[in-house]
Amino acid sequence: MSIHPTAIVDPAAELDSGVEVGPYAVIGSHVKIGARTTVGAHTVIDGRTTIGEDNVISPFVSLGGPPQDKKYRGEPCELVIGERNVIREFSTYNIGTVQGGGVTRLGNDNWMMAYTHLAHDCVVGNNVIFANNAQLAGHVEIGDWVILGGFTTVHQFVRIGAHGMTALSSVLLADQPPFVMSQGDPAQARSMNFEGLRRRGFSPERIGAVKAMHKLLYRDGLTLEQATERIAALASQTPEATPDVEMMVGFLRGVAQRGIVR
Structure with a gap:
């Protein structure tokens, strides 16, 4: 373990022997950090925060601070961070709240x-990219392979489905279904993330099914319920795309009163 002499690490914190802690970092008593994770200078890690292996945490990051929620009364809520993440300077990730399940998760x-921000009770998947100043309000859910453009802001309780993308300074006030690319304030659906899917190895058949989903959702003048039922039928037409269709249908059936980006 390599801990700079100016760092303050609570004796009760649990750090793997391969952890590196930079100058003037502060690590609290309920923190657990896995092997080969590096903690940059002046970073503060507090609260009930668990961090996995092989993470790179840059200087001036704040992890595990109390939620920015007036209902919070000091309950033992958590921040859980997985493995192989890069978290750059001045990012702030808060613990969860009792009302939201108690855990913020990356x-x-x-x-x-x-300058990225994860508010209380957010759940962020795997292989995502948040550009500078992407900000999530409380209870937001972000699927795998999502890319948020710089200065994107997401309203509380909004969901962004897997493989989605937002443009610079987008404001998400409604759910964004899987594969959708959006832009604007408020954000509007512009297309599907076809180039991203090609880069991830989607076959022409799967991409064709995504194109069909886009048409049903945004071009055929259907209600959300009608589009959902017709999308569900695509699985029998393109069996290879069944997981993609099921993911879309499951997402659409969970849409709340805010609706989806249009």
């Missing part, structure tokens, strides 16, 4: 640029 293999 998955694996994520690239989180400077």
